[in-house]
Amino acid sequence: MSEAKHTPGRLTLVDIYADHEIRTKDGLLLAVLDARQRANAKRLIACWNALEGIADPENMVPRLLRANEQVLELEPLRIQRDELLAALALLVDTYGQNTPMWDQARAAIAEATGSAA
Numbered sequence: 263m264s265e266a267k268h269t270p271g272r273l274t275l276v277d278i279y280a281d282h283e284i285r286t287k288d289g290l291l292l293a294v295l296d297a298r299q300r301a302n303a304k305r306l307i308a309c310w311n312a313l314e315g316i317a318d319p320e321n322m323v324p325r326l327l328r329a330n331e332q333v334l335e336l337e338p339l340r341i342q343r344d345e346l347l348a349a350l351a352l353l354v355d356t357y358g359q360n361t362p363m364w365d366q367a368r369a370a371i372a373e374a375t376g377s378a379a
Contacts, residue, residue: 272311275303347374 269286276283282295284303295303354367371377 272314273307275300275307343374347371 269290269292271287273284273286273292276285282297282300282303283291284293284295284307285291293303350367351371354364354371357364
């Protein structure tokens with residue numbers, strides 16, 4: 263038995279009086295919700311729409327979560343990098359071109375920040 267395909271396309275939450283409906287872009291009614299279910303529906307629709315176009319979302323979501331965790335782990339290093347760059351820039355600005363490593367310091371700052379040396 264082959265696996266059934268899901269309804270393609272983005273979804274929207276439509277409020278009609280006391281009821282709330284989940285509909286496709288083409289207006290196809292997928293569900294009618296009461297007021298208690300509306301908050302959950304909003305979150306589910308947001309996830310549904312965010313995964314549109316991803317061929318295998320069951321495998322993609324864990325990879326996205328792992329990537330997000332890796333980015334969060336890098337944040338302290340970014341902060342430390344920014345602090346070190348600021349300290350180097352202060353030294354360069356304070357002591358000017360009279361220091362032997364001035365050109366190298368300016369080049370390192372430019373490379374790290376993507377600015378002109």
